[in-house]
Amino acid sequence: MSAVSSYAKALAVAAGRAVPIATRRHVYLSDRPLVFVPLALAGEANAPLAAMIGTSPHDPYMLLVPQPRNRDLRFGFAASLAEVVLAYVRSCTARFEVVGTDRLFLDAPQLLVPNAAGLGFVKLLGRSTRFRRTNGPYPVPAGVPLLGRWLTHLGERSEHPGSSAMLAMTQTLSAHWASGQSAVEDANLAALLGWIDPPEGVCGSEAALAAEDPLVWPPAGPSTDPAFDNEVLAPAIRAYQSATPDSPKRRRAVETLERELRGQMEPTWRLMWHAIKVLRRLPAAETVETRWTADRRDFSRYHDYLSTDGRPQARRDGAVAAARRLQSLEREQTTFDAARALDDPLVMASYRVTGEAFQGTVVSVDRNRRILSERGRRVTRPKVVVGTGDPVHLPVGESLRAPQRIKQNARITEIARSADGVLVTLELDGGMGRAAVPAPGSVPEVGDEITYTSVYPDAIRSPDLPPTDQTPWTHGGPPRPYVPTDDDAREAWE
Amino acid sequence: MDNLQERLRHIRGSAAEKRHNARTVAALTSNPGCARRAVLDAAGVDKDRLARHVGFPAKFGQSQFAITRGNAFEAQVKANGYAELLRLLRETLGLEIREVGSTNLEDVGGNTGQEVRHARSRQKLTSAAADPNAAATFYDHPLLRLDVGGSRVYLEPDLVAFHHDGVFHVVEIKSFAVIDNQADARKVAAAATQSAVYVLALRRLLGDDKVAHEVVLVCPKDFSNQPVATKVDVRKQLIVLNHQLSRLTRIESLVEALPPTLTLDLAPDDDGKFSRPAAEVIAALGEIEARYAPGCLATCEMAFFCRQEASGCTATLGLSVREELGGVETVAEALGLADGILVEGDDQAEVAAMLRTTARIFGSVAA
Amino acid sequence: MVFRVTSAAEALERRIDELRTAVRKAVTAGERERAMALRGALRRAEREWEDALDELADQPAVLVPRQAGPLLPLREQVHQALTLLGSPAAPKLIIAVHEAFHVGEMVPARLTSLRRDEERSFRSSPHSRPYYLCSALTADLLAPARGLLAVSTWPMALRVIGPLSPRVDFLNSAIRLAEHLDRIPEPGPTARRLLWRFAANIPGGAASADAMTPTVVAQAAEAELKIHRDADRSHREAAAKRARQLPDVEQLFGNRLRSISATGT
DSSP, X not given: OOHHHHHHHHHHHHHTSOXXXXXXXXXXXXXXXXXXXXXXXXXXXXXXXXXXXXXXSSSOEEEEOSSTTOHHHHHHHHHHHHHHHHHHHHHTTSOEEEETTEEEESOOXXXXXXXXXXXXXXXXXXXXXXXXXXXXXXXXXXXHHHHHHHHXXXXXXXXXXXXXXXXXXXXXXXXXXXXXXXXXXXXXXHHHHHHHSOOTTOOHHHHHHHTTOXXXXXXXXXXXXXXXXXXXXXXXXXXXXXXXXXXXXXXXXXXXXXXXXXXXXXXXXXXXXXXXXHHHTSOBOTTHHHHHHHHHHHHHHHHHXXXXXXXXXXXSOOHHHHHHHHHHHHHHHHHHHHHHHHHOHHHHXXXXXXXXXXXXXXXXXXXXXXXXXTTSOEEEOOEEEEEEOSOOOOOXXXXXXXXXXXXXXXXXXXXXXXXXXXXXXXXXXXXXXXXXSOOTTSSOOTXXXXXXXXXXXXOOSSOOOOOGGGOOGGGTSSOOOOOOOHHHHOOOOO | OHHHHHHHHHHHTTSOOOOOOHHHHHHTTTOTTOHHHHHHHHTTOOHHHHHHHTTOOOOOOOOHXXXXXXXXXXXXXXXXXXXXXXXXXXXXXXXXXXXXXXXXXXOXXXXXXXXXXXXXXXXHHHHHHHOGGGOOSEEESOOEEEEETTEEEEEOOSEXXXXXXXXXXXXXXXXXXXXXXXXXXXXXXXXXHHHXXXXXXXXHHHOGGGBOSEEEEEEEBTTSSOEEEEEEEOHHHHHHHHHHHHHGGGHHHHHHTSOTTOOOOOOBOTTSXXXXXXXXXXXXXXXXXXXXXXTHHHHOTTHHHHHHHTTTBGGGGOHHHHHHTTTOSBHHHHHHHHHTOSOOOGGGHHHHHHHHHHHHHHHHHHO | OOOOOOHHHHHHHHHHHHHHHHHHHHHHHTOXXXXXXXXHHHXXXXXXXXXXXXXXXXXXXXXXXXXXXXXXXXXXXXXXXXXXXXXXXXXXXXXXXXXXXXXXXXXXXXXXXXXXXXXXXXXXXXXXXXXXXEOOEETXXXXXXXXOBEETTSOGGXXXXXXXXXXXXXXXXXXXXXXXXXXXXXXXXXXXXXXXXXXXXXXXXXXSTTTOOHHHHHHHHHHHHHHHHHHHHHHHHHHHHHHXXXXXXXXXXXXXXXXXXXXXX
16 A cells, blocks of 8 residues: 555545546456356365356356265366366467467466455365376366366466466456555455446445445355355255255256356356456556566466476475565566556656655756766766656665656756755766767657656566576476375375 | 443343353454443443444354354364374374373263353363373363453363373364465464463463463365364464453443443343334444444454444555555545645644645646 | 246245345344244245145156165164174264165264164163163263263173273274274275274374275274273273162163253353
């Protein structure tokens, strides 16, 4: 929570409607995302109960497990899910381009779930299926182990800031709008969308309140409403169990379960597509495409890895790998934050408030200034003075960039504070061409509105991936020696 | 203050005292600054009924699937002479092979009365502490008691294990899974706090040195029903609990500050319907200050009522947001300062400046 | 899959849906009494619906092999299982033993009322049956031990439970099961799985389910049993002595006179 987003929340309370905290969409939205709304049985580690899944709002697949504690039925669910997911993954491999020696798919899977708990569900389901085998003493249907690997992979990707491979809708929406409710309440997709895009004639806070009625807006899952569990689900599952196979009673029980569970998921399903529509209204930020390319590259590598080696991901990282991973995730977060600010003035506002960036007007320009460099050569180093009312908490000597002139380094040489504001003098370097005189337009002009920030990613173009022999196994590089043991495929006897 | 019990009884009204348990005691640590909660809990008011009566029913409920699973797992772990539990505790606590004795304290010859059970539990546990050689190893479902702000709370841990070195360990059997040696942090924290309440109660009975600060958590392993045992250090939770419980003695001063005629009685008539007008109850509630935070929604039945009462306050947006807004009480005040409409107080100069800057910068872009 | 539904069944289904929604509304609003009343109505409607459905059901003319009913009455099956185990046991274990070695189902629900039925039978006509399935008694209060069944023809000392008895009986049963597995020609996976549940919880019982041998399990059980046996025996005999002073019905079903089940204050 930053000062800006907190302030925006206060504004939202007063306005009765969510307030945008972004002018651009900072995630990639596929033309064909795979929307997934899972439900799980209460009290179990990961007992799938039902799911709605599909790539368009119409005709979603619906899967259900009439007796979630039954092993065969549970893996039957996983098998059906595998069919849908693997077909989707396959469809993303239809088109590719050759880059160097690698094949880069032009598409990549994007899995969208309602909330953070949904991300957890996907990861757990991946964990519970990826070690299984299709043969041996406890075989599972074909496709299940592969499903597990893909779900685990997507789960891992979702932890990378800036990746759009798998997104939780509540998190994505919260990153673009400030509601007038707490973060706790923002985890409710219906309530959050109520704030962001309420129905005609209803204010955001009212819509959000109405969304808390589980009878009208069933929970987005994977947890179900306890009253639903006790009044509807338990009797229906009991009816299923007590009926003999192939009897009318059993068929009716399945019909009841299907009808009721559909009723629990359908509103959330519609909300997901509503959220997608709302997000699409925002123009994509400039660096979204770049990050999606990284996702595509990662997908391509993993796909190729699976078709050659295909061992499942290890249970847990060793300590060293874990530390390294945490470090790299932190770096990615910083890069992502910086990129978003450069792409979006409303995000940049946060840095302006903290004084790490400022926006102002160019007051004077010494365009043709040339000095002697360290090596004794004459170099072009124009100077500009920017006047701003923003608090500037930067030291002299700090290097800044302007979003529109990202390759040009601007070093602070002087800061003059007065009652009217701050005058910052900057020495410019780069992005001006090779001639003695700076190319036209390459230097700011007097009267220009300009923003300078101390927060920018070191490599803006395409994020450099580490050389192949250092690529972590998660990205399809040389896998660490993990040999799945018999233990992993074993069922535990009760 | 004998008067205190009187006052609390009067506040509660005609209803029976609501029984507390470890969870509600543990919940005290989550919002210690809320006078409303402190008074209601001390008076033994049924918050669920109260919330419903004033038109803001709590949305708590437990799925029977979770309950069934929890009971089944506990039964499984204790089945066949505590077979699985014994194996786990031999390993985790280093029990010797001869340490297999058990005493079931769930009832006293069929009598499930709290006082009878507690008396027997007390007797069995204290004699075990006094004479370790004659002690059993497993005390199944002992009934403990804790004084919480003047009222007696009965507490029932799943099991208490007695070790030959003279130390008792609280054992809690929970049905959330430990996957790849990791469990849901929130659930573990809740279990740790709940266990700490039991440790506290045991220590008050037997002495600090006789009860370990480590509890044993027994959970299903991965996606199966196989149990796995983990030792959890609850010293931190004990410190917090002790601190909060001592603060509860200030309940006297809280109650003293209330109008002496204040009551939350719902006036049930002969049919059991509550006849007291909701508006009156709401007015009475209004006399007891609340301290709403979004965290209340998950832990207190009054949360929806208090949230509505607090609408317009920055507290509804969460603690961190409130802090970012300079700790200002209401949204209107924060925005007023930000727009320069409100004149800041003497101690608000920094806050007001920060808000004004934020508003200006945000406004300059959002326009 | 379609089958004929009359308008009566359809009307009932609509009513059931309405009632379900009403119950959930009531529960969500916290109206407990109303919810309870509605649930009652809902259950009645569901029963009527099931009856309506049973009447209509178009059973295909397929020869379904008649499911073999139990070869013995329930009490005989329980007696059989307990005799094999040789110690007081809980219904879950009794069922597991039955499934491991015998044909036919044992319904758990019926076991819960068995002890009560046996007591009623004994009271109405004491000692008229060759054996009764009875309680085991707690050593200290001679009250019925929770969830345990025993056989009346066993010596009193076997039917009392001292502090060490649950573990002792577990080890004893392990030995009996192991010996039984060795005796029968083809134990089958269910039986082995049952023995594994014991072996896994006995030190030295078995390294893994596959490596398990009944002989080793029995030896391991005996090794630990030796440590507890004497102490357990003296507890039990002392308790048995006191129990034999009780009237017959209480020796079998526990001391109820002093067991007042109070609601608790």
